[in-house]
Amino acid sequence: MSLPLSFLLGLLTLFASVELDRPIPGSGSLDQVIVFAPILLLPTVLVMLAQRSAMARLVQGRRGRVPPRLWLRASLISVPLGMWLLLGPGGHADLADRVAAGSETVRLALLLLPLAIMEVPRIAAATVAGQWCEIDDELAGRSLVSMGMLPSLRDSWPLVRLRLGWVLLLAMPCFLFGAALDLLSLDRTAQGLVLITGFGSTAAMLVFMAVAAVVLPPWFRIAFAARPLPEPLGQRLRTTAAALGFPSSRLFLLPTGQRSLNAMMVGPLPIGRSLGITDGLVHALGEDALAGVVAHEVGHAKREHPALLVSLAVLVPMLLLGPVQLLEMHELPVTIQALIGLVVLSIAWTVVRGLAHRFEHEADVVSVQAFGAAPCTQALRTVLAMALPHKHGFFGRISSMHPDELIRYEVMWRYERDPAFRTRFDAAGRRIRWAVAGLLLASLAAASVTWLREWPYERAFLAFHRGDLVATGAAIAEVGETVPSHWQEAWQYLSADFAAAAEFAPQARDWSSVAATVVPQTWDKGVEVLLREGPAAARPWFSIAVGVAEDPPLVRRAVLDYCEAAAATDTDRMERVKLVVRRLGAPVELQRVFSG
Numbered sequence: 369m370s371l372p373l374s375f376l377l378g379l380l381t382l383f384a385s386v387e388l389d390r391p392i393p394g395s396g397s398l399d400q401v402i403v404f405a406p407i408l409l410l411p412t413v414l415v416m417l418a419q420r421s422a423m424a425r426l427v428q429g430r431r432g433r434v435p436p437r438l439w440l441r442a443s444l445i446s447v448p449l450g451m452w453l454l455l456g457p458g459g460h461a462d463l464a465d466r467v468a469a470g471s472e473t474v475r476l477a478l479l480l481l482p483l484a485i486m487e488v489p490r491i492a493a494a495t496v497a498g499q500w501c502e503i504d505d506e507l508a509g510r511s512l513v514s515m516g517m518l519p520s521l522r523d524s525w526p527l528v529r530l531r532l533g534w535v536l537l538l539a540m541p542c543f544l545f546g547a548a549l550d551l552l553s554l555d556r557t558a559q560g561l562v563l564i565t566g567f568g569s570t571a572a573m574l575v576f577m578a579v580a581a582v583v584l585p586p587w588f589r590i591a592f593a594a595r596p597l598p599e600p601l602g603q604r605l606r607t608t609a610a611a612l613g614f615p616s617s618r619l620f621l622l623p624t625g626q627r628s629l630n631a632m633m634v635g636p637l638p639i640g641r642s643l644g645i646t647d648g649l650v651h652a653l654g655e656d657a658l659a660g661v662v663a664h665e666v667g668h669a670k671r672e673h674p675a676l677l678v679s680l681a682v683l684v685p686m687l688l689l690g691p692v693q694l695l696e697m698h699e700l701p702v703t704i705q706a707l708i709g710l711v712v713l714s715i716a717w718t719v720v721r722g723l724a725h726r727f728e729h730e731a732d733v734v735s736v737q738a739f740g741a742a743p744c745t746q747a748l749r750t751v752l753a754m755a756l757p758h759k760h761g762f763f764g765r766i767s768s769m770h771p772d773e774l775i776r777y778e779v780m781w782r783y784e785r786d787p788a789f790r791t792r793f794d795a796a797g798r799r800i801r802w803a804v805a806g807l808l809l810a811s812l813a814a815a816s817v818t819w820l821r822e823w824p825y826e827r828a829f830l831a832f833h834r835g836d837l838v839a840t841g842a843a844i845a846e847v848g849e850t851v852p853s854h855w856q857e858a859w860q861y862l863s864a865d866f867a868a869a870a871e872f873a874p875q876a877r878d879w880s881s882v883a884a885t886v887v888p889q890t891w892d893k894g895v896e897v898l899l900r901e902g903p904a905a906a907r908p909w910f911s912i913a914v915g916v917a918e919d920p921p922l923v924r925r926a927v928l929d930y931c932e933a934a935a936a937t938d939t940d941r942m943e944r945v946k947l948v949v950r951r952l953g954a955p956v957e958l959q960r961v962f963s964g
Contacts, residue, residue, distance in 0.1 A: 372491065372534045374411070374447040378483040379538065381448040385455040386479065392945050393925035394952045396459025396466075404458030407450045408482055411490040414443035415497055422500035426513050436501050440494055447486050454482050466922070470553070473546035480542060487535060495528045496521055526625030529593055536591035541580055548576055560833040565826045566690045567819040573686060577678075578637070585618075585640040594620040594644060601655060608659045609643065612738055614666040618642040626651055631661045636674035643669075660735055667734025671797070673727040676804055681720055687811035690818035693854055723800070725771040729779045730797060741784040745777050825855050829862060835879030835916070837870050861908075868893070868908035869916075879916045887917045891924070894931075895957045903934035903942075903961075923952040 418439035424430040455461040460482060468475035499519045507513070521528065552559040552572075561568035588594070597605060597619055606616035620642060622628075628646040635641035643665050650658065668674065700708075782789045828843035844863060851859045872889045873882040894909030910928040914920045926949045933941040946962055954962040 372487070372531055374444040374490065375483065375487050375535055375538065377444075377448040378451045378487065379542075381451040382455065382479055382483065385452055386461055389456065390929075391455070391459075391462035391465060392929055392941070392948050393462065393465075394922045394948045395944070396462035398463065400459040401454075401463055404454055404460075407453055407458070408485045410450055411443045411446045411486045412493055414439050414446055415490055415493040418443065418497045419493065419500065422497060422504055423515070423518070425504050425509070426500060426507070426518065427515050429509065429512050431509070436497060436504070440497060440501070443490060443494060447483070447490070450486055451483055455479070471546075472549035472553075473543060476542050476546040480539065484535070484539075488532065491531045491535070492521060492528050495524050495531060499524060499527075524625070526623050527627050530622075530624050530628070533592035537588060540583065540587050540591075544580055544583065545576070548572075556834055557830075560830045564829045564833060565819070566815070566822050570686060570690075570815065574683075577682070581635060581637045582639050585635040585642040588634045588644075589620055589642065592622055592644075594622055597621045597645070598650065601650065601658065604655050605645075605658060605662050608662045608738075609666055612663060612666045612670065612734065614643065614669060619662070620644050621650065622646045624648055631665050633665050633668050633674065636678050638669070641669060660739065663735035663738045664731045667731030668727065670734055671727065671730045673731070676727070676801070677720065677723065679804055679808055680723065681716075684807055684811045685716075687808075687815040690822065691814040694818060694821070694852075726797075726800065728770055729776065729793075732776055732780050733783050733793065736780050736784050741780045745780055825851070825859070829858075832862060832866060832869075835876055835882070837866065837874060837876040840866050841870065841874075864908040865911050869912045883916050883918070887913050890916075895955075898931070898958065898961060903931040907931040907935045923949060923955060926952060927955070927958065 417434075418436040421432050421434060421439060422436040424432060425436070461479065464475050464478035467478060496519060503513070503518070552562055562572040563569065596602060598621070602619070606619055609619055610616040618641065622630075622644045624646050626648045629648045629652055631643070631645045631649060633641065633643055643662065645658070645661065649661065653661070779793075783793055824843065824847050828840055828847065831837075831839035831843055844866060847859075868890060869876070869886065871893075873886050876882045876886075879886075890909045891913035894906045894913055897909055898906035907928070910924070910931050914924050914928045917924075926945055930942055930945040930949065933939075933945060949958075949962045
């Protein structure tokens, strides 16, 4: 059930390429994408080389210079490398922006398409090659096997399907995010509240997380092709779950080709939450042991462990982002920032790990309350022996989210037999929940103070986003000359853009009512300023001309990018944009700027 590392690296490369190095408008073309398209085949070709090397070892006894696992690692690395080449030099990111025609859902689908094309056949072939490598490791050259004895794609299909399920599962939040952005674009005010204000972005993220949490359980079952539990075992386990207060209809079997021994509670919220048991676990354990597994997993749901962990690991950091920003830590030396970040992360990990250990004990206690300690400890002993590695090293201990098995056995027996221990254990659980609630309230209070302090600045940006120049001017005047350091750069841009727009439409209340006159006037003024004072000075005028226009010409968007790069003193990007503008055909009035 491990996550597909290559797909995760591909996703990381995708978002880093698009967000950290925005594609230059007009930099991509269909011909350019076609030239780079063979890169899509590279991961699968490398896996085929791994299969060929493994087959030579197993069938013919020939040990090549490059071992098959090295080819597999090269295939894994080739996925993020291929994504970077396709999105940047290959021009796919810009082409996706233009084809999407403003739809974030379509844009994300187009951006994910090359990753899917690389990953789906690579995963299928790499799964087979990986099994051949396992056989080679076991035989260690001592004997040969016939080709017909090696696992084929058909033999490996359950495991392949399981790994492809992760691709489907990870794609869900991406498309959900795109759909959310498309919905926001229907209302400019709502879009501004979410994208500009701290309160709006936090509220929107909470709504997004809640929707994703509700969608996750049914989508998980689709992604991994879940099935009903076999009978009569299914009836026994459903009865166990129902007796503990968990909906009996939400138990399912997860097919893995007997390769995974695991059980999981899917869904952080009670709505739709499901309990999955892998076929490997069903095959390996008896009914009593499986009932103990179900009781343990239901214990996590009964004690709301997923919600508590999400509160601490997601909600609290989200609420504290704004307050931390007010500390002006970005002015500290980079080494000090890194040291502070390392200390905070270490403390956070220690707390989350400690809570995860505590929650395992609480889930065990729920099973003790249902069946007593004897059958549950036996079930846990069997499951741990078959499914989990024993990590006794230093790094194993600090990274494990499960407490030591012997400690778990001791806690269960003491909880059943020692009333005083039981009382202390339950009291500690109540204190933990009060502490989490208090931390959430404190974080919310700190975030609320931050939202109030930031609102005067956010209000100006929000009014300008709507095109209400009257309200923008009033908000800028109210703020005055004193602006916090974390706002200064953005505030300079806003002030310059407002001045450019107000010169031609000082009484505007929305962009649509003034677009017809403002766009041509600000473009002409931008050309004049660019020729006289340079691209950095012309940026505000082109920003209005391009930003207000409903569908600005591609070359105008590129000219704005050129001016923005000049304002940021990014000379390398300026040169790249120049080449794009020349290829697109520079506007006649700007020929002498982009001709040299």
